Amino acid sequence: MTESLSPPVSGLLLAAGGGRRLGGCPKALLEHRGELFVERAARALREGGCTRVHIVLGATADVVREQATLPDCVLVDNPDWRDGMGSSLRVGLNSLVGTGARAALALLVDQPGIGAPAVARLLAAYRSPATLAAASYDGERGHPVLFGADHWDGIAASATGDQGARAYLREHAAELALVECGDVAAPYDIDTFSDLEGLE
Template identity: 65%
Template sequence: MPVPHPPVAGLLLAAGGGRRLGGRPKALLGFRGRPLVEHAARALSEGGCAPVCVVLGAAAAEVRVHADLAHCTLVDNPRWPDGMGSSLRAGLAALEATDAGAVVVSLVDQPGVGAAAVSRLLAAHRAGAGLAAASYGGERGHPVLFAREHWEGVARAAAGDRGARAYLRAHASAVTLVECADVADPRDVDVPEDLGLLSGSPGRPD
């Protein structure tokens, strides 16, 4: 009988304060009538990730009240103003106690990234990839996947708003790019002009 693969965890970075959106926390932006964080967390779980860990920061108390994240492990990052790197470290630390063999890391502000992209990363991992990233027209993007043996190095390299970029760049030759342009839209909601992305359909490029 085939040996079952260890579970792959999902890690959603949802702590940002939306400084360039006038201080509107991205997790609480409305998307299809619900907080955006719900869609992003659901994409991880429906894509095959378990457990799903959501790192909160700005307006964490409000997110807990208004968003239905009952199926997730919630982690508060009091250092969220330091940048995405602090949230990545907090999430990886929280997952150390699980039996996950890998983690898919996604960002809360990409409404066009759904379960299909996550599922493709899991398939790449099951085929042997220890480092994988969704790509769009050959350009590396999110989500990204790290096998457990990479977690320590990723956490050590995560600083400021760079997240895992430095680690992925240093290990570029080992990263499997998984084309997702046909099932996902990588554009993020960063400035007020991007708010129109919230009116589109999740997981489908224009």
């Protein structure tokens, strides 16, 4: 049984990376069709149904703050962003403690093919703080991922380097609900300039 008609799930956007393979251009500041990646991803979370959105920033966080239009989003700095995505996940989950959020729906800034429809579909999988769910593509686990609050401590303890929650999700595979999103999203990453050109 769901706890309310509007699930207390917060969006968590991981946007701290420095874009090493993009010549040091942070992925948050990449632009497509007049919109920064960080703006696009934040909009996907909001339009998908997340009423609160926390965005973890790292590389050139001050420039992102200056250039991006992110209304009503909570911007969180990760001073250890060079340590990898795991550190950003820890910082982001910690920023949600005490906000009333009972789950976090985590999205990566460098996957512009994932929009509001996939967010909404995953959000519908929320049942309680014990929920653990991930979007899947032809049966393969991908992003976004929904972490019920009961899992946050365990995820934070195991999130190291660029692994994020991967180890935790493997260990808790029996509890993980896969939500097929291949018909509404494409889970490709933008890692190089050729990837970015491929968007067109």
